[in-house]
Amino acid sequence: AQTVTQSQPEMSVQEAETVTLSCTYDTSENNYYLFWYKQPPSRQMILVIRQEAYKQQNATENRFSVNFQKAAKSFSLKISDSQLGDTAMYFCAFMVNYGGSQGNLIFGKGTKLSVKP
Amino acid sequence: KAGVTQTPRYLIKTRGQQVTLSCSPISGHRSVSWYQQTPGQGLQFLFEYFSETQRNKGNFPGRFSGRQFSNSRSEMNVSTLELGDSALYLCASSLNLNTEAFFGQGTRLTVV
Numbered sequence: 001a002q003t004v005t006q007s008q009p010e011m012s013v014q015e016a017e018t019v020t021l022s023c024t025y026d027t028s029e030n031n032y033y034l035f036w037y038k039q040p041p042s043r044q045m046i047l048v049i050r051q052e053a054y055k056q057q058n059a060t061e062n063r064f065s066v067n068f069q070k071a072a073k074s075f076s077l078k079i080s081d082s083q084l085g086d087t088a089m090y091f092c093a094f095m096v097n098y099g100g101s102q103g104n105l106i107f108g109k110g111t112k113l114s115v116k117p
Numbered sequence: 118k119a120g121v122t123q124t125p126r127y128l129i130k131t132r133g134q135q136v137t138l139s140c141s142p143i144s145g146h147r148s149v150s151w152y153q154q155t156p157g158q159g160l161q162f163l164f165e166y167f168s169e170t171q172r173n174k175g176n177f178p179g180r181f182s183g184r185q186f187s188n189s190r191s192e193m194n195v196s197t198l199e200l201g202d203s204a205l206y207l208c209a210s211s212l213n214l215n216t217e218a219f220f221g222q223g224t225r226l227t228v229v
Binding site: 037042043044045046047050091104105106107108109110 | 150152159160161162165173175205207209217218219220221222223225
């Protein structure tokens with residue numbers, strides 16, 4: 001069975017600074033996807049960034065980047081130049097790629113990020 | 118382009134009743150998945166539908182069921198409601214299998 005662990009229940013960062021959220025996962029699969037989702041108070045889950053396990057290059061999306069360490073099964077999210085609008089719950093998620101058929105998303109418990117002015 | 122629409126947004130039901138939640142995916146999306154979110158258990162997968170067929174099911178009792186219609190709209194039903202069913206129920210749609218999932222804003226179900 002796959003599991004996703006987020007060891008930081010809450011974090012805070014000053015506006016314009018950089019913060020890193022941690023995520024580790026456990027799986028015996030070799031072909032999978034990893035995601036970071038953001039859930040603001042409006043409750044809508046928004047995809048922040050996605051990483052395919054077969055890609056060695058770390059994914060980046062504007063101010064968001066990941067540090068994917070496949071051997072260590074680690075997938076951290078770095079947010080640069082933090083903005084007040086980044087305040088939200090952040091969920092790390094895992095999905096097996098069955099080669100044409102996706103598995104379901106398995107989520108961590110989340111990290112509540114507060115960006116302070 | 119309209120996003121994933123879930124109705125109703127809020128719902129209060131009594132123990133023992135049943136409830137039906139609705140999800141309209143993004144136009145053209147064929148896959149719909151459902152998740153339950155609670156403070157204690159976090160986000161848990163309920164089921165996934167693709168082209169009207171259930172492709173995957175999470176570890177929930179048989180009181181939880183779902184279906185998908187030919188227009189890709191999906192419903193989930195919970196019968197004989199229990200207090201522990203109180204949760205935010207999220208629906209996600211994707212174009213096909215193995216593509217990005219887009220979430221709706223959820224239905225907040227409260228069982229009293």
